[in-house]
Amino acid sequence: MSDDGYRAGxxxxxxxxxxxxxxxxxxLAEDAQIAPTLTDKVQLATVAARQIGHFTSVSDQLAGMDVEVMAAMEPFHAPFDAFHGYxxxxxxxxxxxxxxxGDGFAADFYREVAAFVDADTRNLVHEVLAAEDLHAFIVAQVRQGTQNDPKLAGRLSLWGRRLVGEAxxxxxxxAADRDALTSLLTGTVDRPGxxxxxxxxxFSRLVANHTKRMAELGLQS
Known part of the structure; x- marks a missing residue:
């Protein structure tokens, strides 16, 4: 892949x-508004606020490449908004x-792509995608909810299957629409992929990770 092609990816x-x-x-800010307790509201609001820090870090990285963050985000408005609409x-x-x-599946995909970028960019990807505290909170909430209402588990299992299909x-x-991004995965003579x-x-790994997450939630995949 040429330097220009790598940069675009x-x-x-x-x-x-x-x-x-x-x-x-x-x-997350929207979810915090419907949180059942004040503690839950604070937990999600805190994680939501952290996303702005992640956004700033990525913006700074792009600025160092002489790229404006708004321009870099623009191609992804439609697919992201469509996914969240569905x-x-x-x-x-x-x-x-x-x-x-849903976010976990996407994060795994981005980590796979990040294996083919420079170390600084790769480290930033992993930093932005780290969410262990949120994940532990969600697992505890969902498991408690399904224990209190066994019927909830069936509904959430179906929801999880729909999410992974859409994701x-x-x-x-x-990957199909963004040639430069796909080229990071497939590589060329000078940049093996x-x-x-x-x-x-x-993609099999992505599905396997999804199955593991569903099991952690106590749900059927």
């Missing part, structure tokens, strides 16, 4: 991260599962 990856952080802030949660628990399962479709659409078999294995 790295900018796409950072643009996705920036818009992802921005939309995560919006959704997967709008109906209640508190669906919102939590979406934040854990998989979104990842495939983004994945062949078709390796890409197939990558």
């Amino acid at each position: 790295a900018v796409d990856l950072l643009g996705i991260l920036a818009y992802g952080a921005l939309t995560a802030f919006e959704r 997967t709008k949660p109906k209640d508190w628990y669906e919102g939590l599962v979406k934040a854990y399962v 998989l479709s979104q990842a495939q659409r983004v 994945m062949d078709l078999a390796a890409i197939s294995r990558m």
